[in-house]
Amino acid sequence: MQKESSARGRPRAFDADVALDRALQVFWRKGYEGASLSDLTEAMGINRPSLYAAFGNKEELFRKALDRYKDGPASYVCGALAEPNARLSIEKLFAGVINLLMAPENPSGCMLVQGALACGDESEPIRRRLIEERAAGEARVRERLERGVADADLPADTDCADLARFLTAVIQGMDVQAASGANREELWRVAQMAMRAWPTEAGAAGEA
Amino acid sequence: MQKESSARGRPRAFDADVALDRALQVFWRKGYEGASLSDLTEAMGINRPSLYAAFGNKEELFRKALDRYKDGPASYVCGALAEPNARLSIEKLFAGVINLLMAPENPSGCMLVQGALACGDESEPIRRRLIEERAAGEARVRERLERGVADADLPADTDCADLARFLTAVIQGMDVQAASGANREELWRVAQMAMRAWPTEAGAAGEA
DNA sequence: TAATATATTTACCTAGCGGTATAGATATAC
DNA sequence: GTATATCTATACCGCTAGGTAAATATATTA
Numbered sequence: 158m159q160k161e162s163s164a165r166g167r168p169r170a171f172d173a174d175v176a177l178d179r180a181l182q183v184f185w186r187k188g189y190e191g192a193s194l195s196d197l198t199e200a201m202g203i204n205r206p207s208l209y210a211a212f213g214n215k216e217e218l219f220r221k222a223l224d225r226y227k228d229g230p231a232s233y234v235c236g237a238l239a240e241p242n243a244r245l246s247i248e249k250l251f252a253g254v255i256n257l258l259m260a261p262e263n264p265s266g267c268m269l270v271q272g273a274l275a276c277g278d279e280s281e282p283i284r285r286r287l288i289e290e291r292a293a294g295e296a297r298v299r300e301r302l303e304r305g306v307a308d309a310d311l312p313a314d315t316d317c318a319d320l321a322r323f324l325t326a327v328i329q330g331m332d333v334q335a336a337s338g339a340n341r342e343e344l345w346r347v348a349q350m351a352m353r354a355w356p357t358e359a360g361a362a363g364e365a
Numbered sequence: 366m367q368k369e370s371s372a373r374g375r376p377r378a379f380d381a382d383v384a385l386d387r388a389l390q391v392f393w394r395k396g397y398e399g400a401s402l403s404d405l406t407e408a409m410g411i412n413r414p415s416l417y418a419a420f421g422n423k424e425e426l427f428r429k430a431l432d433r434y435k436d437g438p439a440s441y442v443c444g445a446l447a448e449p450n451a452r453l454s455i456e457k458l459f460a461g462v463i464n465l466l467m468a469p470e471n472p473s474g475c476m477l478v479q480g481a482l483a484c485g486d487e488s489e490p491i492r493r494r495l496i497e498e499r500a501a502g503e504a505r506v507r508e509r510l511e512r513g514v515a516d517a518d519l520p521a522d523t524d525c526a527d528l529a530r531f532l533t534a535v536i537q538g539m540d541v542q543a544a545s546g547a548n549r550e551e552l553w554r555v556a557q558m559a560m561r562a563w564p565t566e567a568g569a570a571g572e573a
Numbered sequence: 574t575a576a577t578a579t580a581t582t583t584a585c586c587t588a589g590c591g592g593t594a595t596a597g598a599t600a601t602a603c
Numbered sequence: 604g605t606a607t608a609t610c611t612a613t614a615c616c617g618c619t620a621g622g623t624a625a626a627t628a629t630a631t632t633a
Contacts, residue, residue: 170581190484205623264483275474319555319558
């Protein structure tokens, strides 16, 4: 587990980070249940005991791949939400999502949705984890919007929770669309239409 | 396979329609891969050979359950799209989706998305089938919108394909939200925000 | 070089998977 | 009543799943 060099025994013959990236690809494409250990070891280029020694078991491997997903392919979120203007922030978020979904080297779809949406009882912990992960993403969007209200980028009466939920739902829907074969321009137009719900100064966003 | 009565041998001891409904529930909740034959037979109240005799195999059972889903829980779509006014039609569609997603007797989420979004190679045929099914649903929405243009319910320059894709994506996103624990009011507000993208006479819907 | 610690390889384990053969039960047709 | 057709129950099939024991290989430390 220690990645520091110069451990005392025989050094491992594979790069654990590369192997984890390969595992991520498999989980991303096939989901947690659909990815078998044989799929994983083959893609990672190692055999079973090496996988267990380095990553624990299938569930821990998935969790580590998930962390890597957030720090890697999904890291655009940070940059987008750091944008000074709220609307621009969300537009960059959409752009990042589309780049992620349409990158030819990636499986189509978002790991947080594809990983385990509906599954058997054994995968239930993973399913719950992904639910939390998605909720956390939505919360970050909401917080960004709240900052937008504070900055007067958004009307004071904006319901940031509602708007964040809507934007998140659209992103998740784009995800399903990507997994169904939609292309870049089609996703772009979905995002543009979603932005029509952006609140105007007249105050039309959060009236239940 | 023949459901007509008075066949010559011993009559089957279970109601095939009821059993199929039970199977649908299991597939809906756990997905195609997550639902094991033991899960299915237990829920259906029959044993394995009866299942195979009546429904073929797991894949055929899923396909039959899917047909039943469309004719049953998802049949609200027909009614909604038959509404005379285009906008009202879509609003009824959203209402139907929410009713489906929030019915306490149903698993949360839509069978067409939960069934098999990402899966192993063995389930690939089912995944493709669900993609087709979702595309068919989107096409029906598009056709309804096109009729709306013909009826002058919608501006003449409306891009119906784009709008249908957007609305479908929102519905699919609501689906993921439902599977993550959203409640009825929350979904309602998502739908309401989506309707803000509805084209106005000024012609703001389809400008790429 | 000897001792030790870790990694890899091979071969295997148990459990559950989807699917089925076979024998027994229960209806109709004659 | 007997033959026949169909359904049900038990027990099983081969296969793959996730996971591991034991032996071998290769590095560091002394």
